[in-house]
Amino acid sequence: xxPELFIEQLAEKGFALSQKQIDQFSxxxxxxxxxxxxxxxxxxxDLEEVYLKHFYDSLTPFLEYPELFKKARICDVxxxxxxxxxxIKILVxxxxxxxxxxxxxxxxxxxxxxxxxxxxxxxxxxxxxEDIGQNAKYREKFDLVTARxxxxxxxxxxxxxxxxxxxxxxxxxxxxxxxxxxxxAQKAITVLGGQVAATKNLRLPESDEERTLILLNKVKQTPxxxxxxxxxxxxxxxx
Ligand SMILES: C[S@@+](CC[C@H](N)C(=O)[O-])C[C@H]1O[C@@H](n2cnc3c(N)ncnc32)[C@H](O)[C@@H]1O
Numbered sequence: 001x002x003p004e005l006f007i008e009q010l011a012e013k014g015f016a017l018s019q020k021q022i023d024q025f026s027x028x029x030x031x032x033x034x035x036x037x038x039x040x041x042x043x044x045x046d047l048e049e050v051y052l053k054h055f056y057d058s059l060t061p062f063l064e065y066p067e068l069f070k071k072a073r074i075c076d077v078x079x080x081x082x083x084x085x086x087x088i089k090i091l092v093x094x095x096x097x098x099x100x101x102x103x104x105x106x107x108x109x110x111x112x113x114x115x116x117x118x119x120x121x122x123x124x125x126x127x128x129x130e131d132i133g134q135n136a137k138y139r140e141k142f143d144l145v146t147a148r149x150x151x152x153x154x155x156x157x158x159x160x161x162x163x164x165x166x167x168x169x170x171x172x173x174x175x176x177x178x179x180x181x182x183x184x185a186q187k188a189i190t191v192l193g194g195q196v197a198a199t200k201n202l203r204l205p206e207s208d209e210e211r212t213l214i215l216l217n218k219v220k221q222t223p224x225x226x227x228x229x230x231x232x233x234x235x236x237x238x239x
Contacts, residue, residue, distance in 0.1 A: 052205075054081075064202075074095055077160050089122065098138070111124055130228065154184055162227050165218065194216040195217045
């Protein structure tokens, strides 16, 4: 997807980018490629592929559910090089964002990136989601938690649902196997206090790339014993 098509597609959906936002995406691409030379951030480096499979793909939750991102406290679990939350933050600068990742060098990249892109405050939290979910500062504190390409849906629900406050939501960006992952995760989701609100199948523009967004509601508090700590001998997927 050429940057011009990216801009055109967003404008067609009602999100006309300002020159500042166009420049932020362009700078994001440059930084990603530059730092990827010595820190493993992404295997996708071609300009058009990055605009489609990282930038546009990351924006799909916002394009489908814009209301979830306004005036919300959001946590992106395992964001790596910033996906999906940084592209969304470019479109919604006022959103309150925390990013959790277990790899410090990726957080260092994000610290420099958020400064260079003038993105305002982003809280960067170093740690495993299993531990952060047991920390009172973060547990059941977020209106929305997002995650892309971190774990299967059952494991991911255990990482993410404890961070969502009651009445909040968890949104997972998944590929075409989402339906079977969701079936396998059904028990875990219920145990952790979640409920499936919607699944949405999408195709990225002018491509064969299929995606599924899974949206869960947090309907009751997560029992205290979850998430179980990393390395716990009895730790098996909750299904
Ligand atoms: C495959 S990358 C995906 C990154 C990004 N979400 C994307 O879609 O490009 C997975 C990321 O999740 C992080 N991660 C994996 N397990 C984690 C855990 N238990 N807690 C926090 N971060 C984790 C890794 O350090 C890595 O940055």
